[in-house]
Amino acid sequence: MRRDRLVIAATLTAIFSADLYFVLIPKLRTFRNASGHLCSCPFNDSTLPGTQGLVQPMLANWTSAPSLQSATYPEEESGSKLERLFAHPLYNIQAPALEAGEKLLEVGQLMDYYEKKVLRWERHMKLYSEAAALSNVTITAHEALFDPDASWVKFHLGITRYALYSREDPSVQRLVHDITAMKVINADYTQDEKALKGACDCSEVVKPSGHHLKLSLKMHNFAKVMFKPMRQQRHEETPEDVFYFVDFQRHNAEIAAFHLDRVLDFRRVPPVVGRLVNVTAEILQVTQNEDLRAVFFTSPANNTCFFAKCLYMCKTEYAVCGGPDLLEGSLSAYLPGLSIAPRVSIPNPWIRSYSFSGREEWEGNPFYCDTIKQIHPYNTGNRLLNIIDMAIFDFLIGNMDRHHYEVFNKFGDEGFLLHLDNARGFGKHSQDELSILAPLTQCCMIKRSTLVRLQLLSRPQYRLSDVLRESLELDPLRPILTPPHLQALDRRLHTVLRAVQRCVRRLGQEQVVTTDFISSTLRPQLPQQTTAQIKAASFHGEHEYGVMSIKNNHTRRNFVLLVTLGASNSENSTEPVDLSDINERHVASQAKAC
Numbered sequence: 001m002r003r004d005r006l007v008i009a010a011t012l013t014a015i016f017s018a019d020l021y022f023v024l025i026p027k028l029r030t031f032r033n034a035s036g037h038l039c040s041c042p043f044n045d046s047t048l049p050g051t052q053g054l055v056q057p058m059l060a061n062w063t064s065a066p067s068l069q070s071a072t073y074p075e076e077e078s079g080s081k082l083e084r085l086f087a088h089p090l091y092n093i094q095a096p097a098l099e100a101g102e103k104l105l106e107v108g109q110l111m112d113y114y115e116k117k118v119l120r121w122e123r124h125m126k127l128y129s130e131a132a133a134l135s136n137v138t139i140t141a142h143e144a145l146f147d148p149d150a151s152w153v154k155f156h157l158g159i160t161r162y163a164l165y166s167r168e169d170p171s172v173q174r175l176v177h178d179i180t181a182m183k184v185i186n187a188d189y190t191q192d193e194k195a196l197k198g199a200c201d202c203s204e205v206v207k208p209s210g211h212h213l214k215l216s217l218k219m220h221n222f223a224k225v226m227f228k229p230m231r232q233q234r235h236e237e238t239p240e241d242v243f244y245f246v247d248f249q250r251h252n253a254e255i256a257a258f259h260l261d262r263v264l265d266f267r268r269v270p271p272v273v274g275r276l277v278n279v280t281a282e283i284l285q286v287t288q289n290e291d292l293r294a295v296f297f298t299s300p301a302n303n304t305c306f307f308a309k310c311l312y313m314c315k316t317e318y319a320v321c322g323g324p325d326l327l328e329g330s331l332s333a334y335l336p337g338l339s340i341a342p343r344v345s346i347p348n349p350w351i352r353s354y355s356f357s358g359r360e361e362w363e364g365n366p367f368y369c370d371t372i373k374q375i376h377p378y379n380t381g382n383r384l385l386n387i388i389d390m391a392i393f394d395f396l397i398g399n400m401d402r403h404h405y406e407v408f409n410k411f412g413d414e415g416f417l418l419h420l421d422n423a424r425g426f427g428k429h430s431q432d433e434l435s436i437l438a439p440l441t442q443c444c445m446i447k448r449s450t451l452v453r454l455q456l457l458s459r460p461q462y463r464l465s466d467v468l469r470e471s472l473e474l475d476p477l478r479p480i481l482t483p484p485h486l487q488a489l490d491r492r493l494h495t496v497l498r499a500v501q502r503c504v505r506r507l508g509q510e511q512v513v514t515t516d517f518i519s520s521t522l523r524p525q526l527p528q529q530t531t532a533q534i535k536a537a538s539f540h541g542e543h544e545y546g547v548m549s550i551k552n553n554h555t556r557r558n559f560v561l562l563v564t565l566g567a568s569n570s571e572n573s574t575e576p577v578d579l580s581d582i583n584e585r586h587v588a589s590q591a592k593a594c
């Protein structure tokens with residue numbers, strides 16, 4: 001009996017030792033190797049669930065930038081993630097020197113325009129004060145002074161064909177700060193609401209949309225901002241049964257969208273900042289519009305409130321109230337006026353039906369993008385890729401209300417898209433509206449420059465929710481987004497990356513990831529040995545990548561091109577470069593990447 005026990009014990013020990021030696025130890029070794037640094041391939045981390053087979057090889061192909069390696073920035077590294085993001089080479093690419101016509105406005109032209117506006121305002125105020133004195137009405141007249149060095153003027157002057165502002169432009173930070181302190185000298189309905197003249201077709205639930213309670217505020221230095229008051233508490237989610245087109249406009253969504261746009265490096269949203277507005281002193285007492293004054297009332301709780309003039313919503317239960325006078329709101333810096341910088345508003349090809357039961361073609365036709373690709377301006381240039389950027393942005397914020405987009409006339413088809421009006425974003429954090437991504441999933445295209453930034457933001461060292469949280473901390477109305485909204489951003493970012501992954505599996509990287517339109521569309525039309533002049537390049541020797549704006553001799557157009565180059569090429573950066581040469585080198589460095 002005792003011998004039996006001994007045999008059993010000996011057998012078990014033998015089995016355990018064999019298991020330890022042949023199974024457990026090798027497993028531990030593999031695990032250690034996997035989490036170790038055997039492969040120096042960048043982006044080689046596990047931050048993208050379910051992205052094996054796409055993101056790692058894809059990114060390995062694109063860049064061998066050591067600065068992107070986890071080894072350089074361990075996850076727990078302290079310090080500002082936002083600063084680290086903006087210090088990253090991808091966010092420090094030297095912009096090409098601007099050529100004539102690439103700026104939206106010239107200084108002289110803008111100054112003449114504003115001088116005329118200031119004179120008109122002064123004339124108007126003189127007449128208004130005289131009329132008020134005659135009728136024995138006291139008005140609060142605030143001093144107004146135009147300052148050509150004001151940050152809002154600098155913002156207008158800094159708009160180019162590439163973006164609303166440049167990364168390094170200090171005037172945008174200054175403007176955001178200034179807006180919180182500027183004195184309001186006039187308040188009025190916005191132009192589009194004025195066009196409604198108080199009429200509202202109640203058979204159309206959505207359009208026209210004069211019930212949003214947005215106002216335009218003029219400041220003491222002639223800056224103009226659009227004010228959207230707070231209508232919803234931060235923690236409230238849009239109820240399930242509410243259609244997106246009757247959803248509230250959220251002031252915090254406007255603020256968060258500006259910050260997100262900056263973090264994504266799009267720079268297509270005008271600066272927005274939160275501010276506590278005194279609705280009595282800064283709206284009621286400064287407005288000269290009788291209609292606006294007429295919608296103010298005092299609530300039973302003695303708070304000053306106002307409601308929209310639209311008949312459909314002219315009910316006091318839809319009013320917003322100060323507490324008793326102060327009300328949170330978003331203030332968005334106005335773009336230069338339409339008479340000096342005309343813009344065109346274009347229906348979004350992926351527009352939704354603004355009725356209870358309607359359906360648009362794209363919702364039922366999986367080949368819808370093929371049709372769009374044939375139509376001008378989506379059949380050439382960057383327009384369709386810009387629409388896809390916008391769809392990604394809207395998917396991240398959960399905005400289903402992108403019925404139109406605007407572009408500056410001056411920049412023609414190659415201009416960037418303005419992402420105005422993001423107030424219907426951030427309505428639901430617990431739900432991701434996949435249909436917003438339709439332009440990406442149906443067209444299966446994405447700019448390489450957008451994708452690399454999204455991938456960077458999916459890494460723990462630059463996690464989107466972390467950098468955005470930090471950025472939003474700069475706003476006076478912080479916290480702007482609740483934690484679930486921030487977490488939703490990370491989840492949605494991975495959804496975008498997975499959508500790209502599926503496209504690449506189906507169609508191949510060449511077709512899906514567009515080097516800002518050079519590789520798949522333009523190159524085949526070019527003669528074999530077409531040369532391209534690099535206007536500006538930013539090489540980060542040790543990082544081995546650069547972005548160049550090249551002027552193509554054949555088409556005389558500029559492109560931003562992301563390429564992988566060896567460190568030794570940096571001294572060639574001002575030499576004319578052969579396109580096919582770039583691609584050869586690109587391929588060569590891809591091969592050695594991992």
Ligand SMILES: Nc1ncnc2c1ncn2[C@@H]1O[C@H](COP(=O)(O)OP(=O)(O)OP(=O)(O)O)[C@@H](O)[C@H]1O
Pocket residue numbers: 190192209212214226270332333334335406420421422
């Ligand atoms: N920062 C800005 N500068 C200049 N114009 C702006 C700005 N923001 C918005 N606008 C203009 O005002 C219009 C209405 O603004 P917005 O879309 O934010 O309000 P809305 O009430 O939601 O209107 P709609 O329902 O038509 O979208 C925009 O289409 C745009 O032309």
Ligand SMILES: [Mn+2]
Pocket residue numbers: 401421
């Ligand atoms: Mn809108």
